[in-house]
Amino acid sequence: MTRLLKLATLALLLPATFVAQAAEGDWYVAPSIVYFDDDPDRKIDAGFSGGQVQFGKEMSRRFSLEGLFGYHDIDGFPAQEHLELGINAVGNFLPDSLFSPYVIGGLGFLRADVGLPDFNGLPTAGTASNSATVSGGLGLKVRFGDSRWALRTEWRARHAFDDSLTDHLVSLGLQYTFGDSADAAPMAAAAAPAVMPEPDADGDGIPNTRDVCPNTRAGTTVDSFGCAADEDRDGVPDDRDQCPGTWGVEVDENGCVPIRLRTVYFGVESAVLTAHARGKLDETVAILKRDTELQVDIAGHADSSGPEEFNQALSERRAQAVRQYLEQAGIDASRLSARGYGESQPVGSNDTFVGRADNRRVELHAMGR
Numbered sequence: 001m002t003r004l005l006k007l008a009t010l011a012l013l014l015p016a017t018f019v020a021q022a023a024e025g026d027w028y029v030a031p032s033i034v035y036f037d038d039d040p041d042r043k044i045d046a047g048f049s050g051g052q053v054q055f056g057k058e059m060s061r062r063f064s065l066e067g068l069f070g071y072h073d074i075d076g077f078p079a080q081e082h083l084e085l086g087i088n089a090v091g092n093f094l095p096d097s098l099f100s101p102y103v104i105g106g107l108g109f110l111r112a113d114v115g116l117p118d119f120n121g122l123p124t125a126g127t128a129s130n131s132a133t134v135s136g137g138l139g140l141k142v143r144f145g146d147s148r149w150a151l152r153t154e155w156r157a158r159h160a161f162d163d164s165l166t167d168h169l170v171s172l173g174l175q176y177t178f179g180d181s182a183d184a185a186p187m188a189a190a191a192a193p194a195v196m197p198e199p200d201a202d203g204d205g206i207p208n209t210r211d212v213c214p215n216t217r218a219g220t221t222v223d224s225f226g227c228a229a230d231e232d233r234d235g236v237p238d239d240r241d242q243c244p245g246t247w248g249v250e251v252d253e254n255g256c257v258p259i260r261l262r263t264v265y266f267g268v269e270s271a272v273l274t275a276h277a278r279g280k281l282d283e284t285v286a287i288l289k290r291d292t293e294l295q296v297d298i299a300g301h302a303d304s305s306g307p308e309e310f311n312q313a314l315s316e317r318r319a320q321a322v323r324q325y326l327e328q329a330g331i332d333a334s335r336l337s338a339r340g341y342g343e344s345q346p347v348g349s350n351d352t353f354v355g356r357a358d359n360r361r362v363e364l365h366a367m368g369r
Helices: 002-021 275-290 308-328 353-359
Strands: 027-037 047-058 063-074 080-092 099-114 128-143 149-160 165-177 295-300 336-340 361-367
Touching: 027 063, 027 149, 047 080, 047 165, 080 128, 099 149, 275 308, 295 308, 308 336, 308 361
Parallel strands: 295 336
Antiparallel strands: 027 047, 027 165, 047 063, 063 080, 080 099, 099 128, 128 149, 149 165, 295 361
């Protein structure tokens, strides 16, 4: 038993020394239980009688070297103890996959201590055999996500030269990998090649292949189609929309609901405001006092009943009459502009009484905010 402990100590020191001298890379330990399917000539039934520990060093993504220490305490007639030391090379297939099959092969040493004698000619009690071995087999590692742990199962055929006996060993255990790269996800293979970004001529973040509006002005907020964003769908881009939230209504060029000021009408060849006209202008005064940034363009018009020069002057007097009324009502003159257009812009036919009445007017147009 003392010699067995010495050999066990050697088994632990051997792979540790091997790992320390190996090239820089992750190393691991893999303890496992072993099912021992012995050579028929041994005349024993080992079964699950022991285990093994493998110490390894990853020399590259596909290649590892590892030391092995195995021990079996076999009950039976005769009872036996087997101690195995070995150095194996491991070739990994699909090293970056969750399921990584591998091949294993190497050289080793096997000591078999036999207890009670066997009447069929096996060694007598207390004898031992030492033999060089060669082994090879297949295995599978199943990684637990991106952790350091993996399930490891392996089949290995081991031939002892001195005894000319071939045993089969099936193991199941866990592998724990040390080192920084063990923290990396096992599925992370070599860095993927850099992907060149798709061309984006106007720099709005939408590739040319998907950009419905390829010439968007720099700095414009765009939607997923590369067009100027228009959240309220009023036809005016958000970066120019002075009145956001105007859903489903007609808006002006600023995205605001247009303010429509009332038109006032005049008598034949008259620039005097009627009571009805003054009532309409009072409504305009109320609007202008609520919206102090609003400006008004006052446009006077005339029908074609008189000479053109007379009608031009008449339209100007009508525009000034409206302007004076608004100023007297408290509207600052800087917010008002007035001019006459004579008979040049009729809205009705000058050949009819109703048409001429429609043309004797002053239109008020709200501008700016």
